[in-house]
Amino acid sequence: MNLRADFPLLANNPGLHYLDSAATSQKPRAVLDALVDFYETANANPHRGAYALSVLATERYAQARERVARFLGVGDPDCLIFTRGTTEGLNLVAGSWGLEHVSRGDEIVVTAMDHHANFVPWQVLATRQGAKFRVCELTPDGKIDLDFLSGLLNKRTKIVAFSHVSNALGTINPVEDIARLVRAKTDAILVCDGAQSAPHFPVSFDSLGVDFYAFSGHKMLGPMGIGGLIGKRETLEALSPYQTGGDMIEFVYDDHTTWNALPHKFEAGTPNAANAVGLAAAVDYLDQIGMDRVRQHERALMTLAQERLTAIEGVQIYGPPAAERSGVVSFTMSDVHAHDLATILDGEGVCIRAGHHCAQPLMRRLDVPATARASFYVYNDERDIDALVTGILKAREIFSYVPS
Amino acid sequence: MSRPETSAELSALYQELILDHYRRPRNKGTLEKADASVEMKNPLCGDEICLQVAFEGRSVCDLRFAGRGCSISQASASMMTQLVKGKSAEEIETIRSRFRDLMLGDESAASDQSLGSLRALSGVARFPARVKCALLAWNALETALTERAGR
Numbered sequence: 001m002n003l004r005a006d007f008p009l010l011a012n013n014p015g016l017h018y019l020d021s022a023a024t025s026q027k028p029r030a031v032l033d034a035l036v037d038f039y040e041t042a043n044a045n046p047h048r049g050a051y052a053l054s055v056l057a058t059e060r061y062a063q064a065r066e067r068v069a070r071f072l073g074v075g076d077p078d079c080l081i082f083t084r085g086t087t088e089g090l091n092l093v094a095g096s097w098g099l100e101h102v103s104r105g106d107e108i109v110v111t112a113m114d115h116h117a118n119f120v121p122w123q124v125l126a127t128r129q130g131a132k133f134r135v136c137e138l139t140p141d142g143k144i145d146l147d148f149l150s151g152l153l154n155k156r157t158k159i160v161a162f163s164h165v166s167n168a169l170g171t172i173n174p175v176e177d178i179a180r181l182v183r184a185k186t187d188a189i190l191v192c193d194g195a196q197s198a199p200h201f202p203v204s205f206d207s208l209g210v211d212f213y214a215f216s217g218h219k220m221l222g223p224m225g226i227g228g229l230i231g232k233r234e235t236l237e238a239l240s241p242y243q244t245g246g247d248m249i250e251f252v253y254d255d256h257t258t259w260n261a262l263p264h265k266f267e268a269g270t271p272n273a274a275n276a277v278g279l280a281a282a283v284d285y286l287d288q289i290g291m292d293r294v295r296q297h298e299r300a301l302m303t304l305a306q307e308r309l310t311a312i313e314g315v316q317i318y319g320p321p322a323a324e325r326s327g328v329v330s331f332t333m334s335d336v337h338a339h340d341l342a343t344i345l346d347g348e349g350v351c352i353r354a355g356h357h358c359a360q361p362l363m364r365r366l367d368v369p370a371t372a373r374a375s376f377y378v379y380n381d382e383r384d385i386d387a388l389v390t391g392i393l394k395a396r397e398i399f400s401y402v403p404s
Numbered sequence: 405m406s407r408p409e410t411s412a413e414l415s416a417l418y419q420e421l422i423l424d425h426y427r428r429p430r431n432k433g434t435l436e437k438a439d440a441s442v443e444m445k446n447p448l449c450g451d452e453i454c455l456q457v458a459f460e461g462r463s464v465c466d467l468r469f470a471g472r473g474c475s476i477s478q479a480s481a482s483m484m485t486q487l488v489k490g491k492s493a494e495e496i497e498t499i500r501s502r503f504r505d506l507m508l509g510d511e512s513a514a515s516d517q518s519l520g521s522l523r524a525l526s527g528v529a530r531f532p533a534r535v536k537c538a539l540l541a542w543n544a545l546e547t548a549l550t551e552r553a554g555r
Contacts, residue, residue: 335427336475337473337474337475338449338474339449339451339473339474339476339534339537340418340474340475340476343414343417343531343533343534344414344418347411347413347414354449355448355449355450356449356450360450363450369450369451369452369472369473370449370450398414398415398418398423399418399423399475401420401423401424401427402427403423403424403427403428
């Protein structure tokens, strides 16, 4: 798979080895063109005007929703709410469902591998409502400890939030097993952070078995500032709006207001139509490759990276075995701090993430202040791994100094 | 896109003196009796420092640092403790301000004798993402001095 030429930033920087797609992905020409095309041919405020151009903008926005819904296996496109990204989607659930259904003495469960975006909103909700905030521990190889989870669940559990894929370790979590456990012991809603799954393998919301699924467009070749929250129709219809304003209303009277239908009820203000169109172009691009091939490609790179990194003395890799991870490898190298490693790799044109990966509770459990993380996507190839290895060896050499 | 292009820039960043302070930090640990104790974190990268200072009047008579972080933050903290011991708050403020200049790319500061071994950190200025690592210990010291002055 050689797609580098489709990505202008990569094509324009032949020496660049972009290994930080778990943070944000690069964008193919097709997505950039779709953005420009929207503004050049269809730009008007959707849902507002009686004139043809506004109708066109409305149509393009609606088509984008249908397209993205199809990509994620959502049969009813009205159940896909466009948001700024995963963070806003999760905050929507916490701020709307959470405030209405969680009260004193209830319990909320998250896992120790969750990204701050799927941790802090629940922690804040629990504090505000006087509920218990419980963190599910992990197994030594960085998976959700299902026995521990089972022990946390009871009739007072109202929300169980977890990541489909860990952004810091790459662990792919067993959604079906988690859902079965939770359904058997509680009436809780299941909230799945899909930021790291939607971009990397086939996901079908309708058969996933969770109540809410949030994702980010910018991690799946789409523009920044667009993503979505998917829920079940009956849940979404019963839910109060998260933000209020234009577009989400039906009738506004002096003393009360009625709400618009789904999905508009949750999309106050002028929608991010251009970016939704850009995201639709991104999923078109991904479907042209085929999500099974995307997964295969990343697995092959991961296997190679695992082999090459393991061969370097002093490198320690965190998380489960390579075959059970998505395209993420988190590692440290002897006493070289991840930041120093990242700076030296930058000198080789290799972009990796160094730090806590917005998962401080996880880092505390791993007892490391920071790890280096390389993450792969469709445009990466063996040469990127070669450059990564060369950079790590260079860091070893620079840090080989021993005080006399 | 501005990337460090030559290995010369990387060598300038990771001089032996810096690696020496990283591997063999000076004044690392805790004081038995401290007048000020400041914890500071760099949330972006997870570097953390706990700086303890003992004063005699307006002067720093002893100090120690604990915590963990990258080579730049550790070396900067280690060098700082060596340089400021025995100096008055005013003298320290002059050095701190000069070191800041150095981190912000003021080349004249690189030959300023008053900065002592800290001049080895001049390469950091070429790496904007790392400047805050070098300043972490200094920010902690500034807080300690401000607390002391307000007393």
